[in-house]
Amino acid sequence: MTTILWILFCLCMTFVYMLSVQAATENKFRLKTGAKGDICLKCHEPFREKLKARFVHTPVKIGECSGCHNPHTSPEGKLLDEVSTR
Template sequence: MIWLLRAGLGALALCLTACDPVVRHKTLSTIFDGVPTLPPTDEYCVDFARQYHQEQLGLAKVEVKEEGPKGSTHLPYGEKRCADCHGSDKDKSGGLVVPKQELCFKCHPGFLKGAFQHGPAAVGDCLACHLPHAAPNPDLLGAPRDQICGRCHTEERLTNRMHDRLKDSKIACVECHDPHAGDARYLLR
């Protein structure tokens, strides 16, 4: 019985210290009386994003990384290992060793762990965001990191409220949202 109490207290502590201010507020206001109301969504989300962005900048300063080339090349392509993906039989349908929807997961498993999955990733359409051989952007992205999501996600809900105020900040969507899968709605990190 004590283990159950400890597990419950641990879960409560995790919820109370959640990164998301909405989750934290819901938890606190459910348990305690007199919890102040949240400011308007656009205020706390911008503040939260700004704080997160500053933390990431701080981490980047600590991790000394060599500046690499601006673009990226898929390792098998760069090493002329075409057969890894295309096989040696050029007559195969599409010229791939397995269907396109399965190909990337041969070498990149585990990207779809989580209760929620990004649509293209869930069906193996990695090429919706990534280029197969080389790209002018990091991570084989087909567009710059701060523009890639806007190629498909043009819904009004993404261009108003909290996101509207983030446009000029150069915060990329992937700083708050996981591009592949996650356990939180909207793929929030």
């Protein structure tokens, strides 16, 4: 019985670890939860007016700027994560 409990415990701990790794990956820049694009607008306040335009880049509209831009550092222009093909 002790062996079965130990196996279940190990499986549970593995599952919890995998969830924490996934959560850390999804917020790879360790941004404050719920901040999303609002954190970008702290420094880029004039950009707020562009968000009122009829057509806005979808990731920007939903506040997912960090999906393509690294807010800390990047060797690419405009702090993009990858080289732009456009």
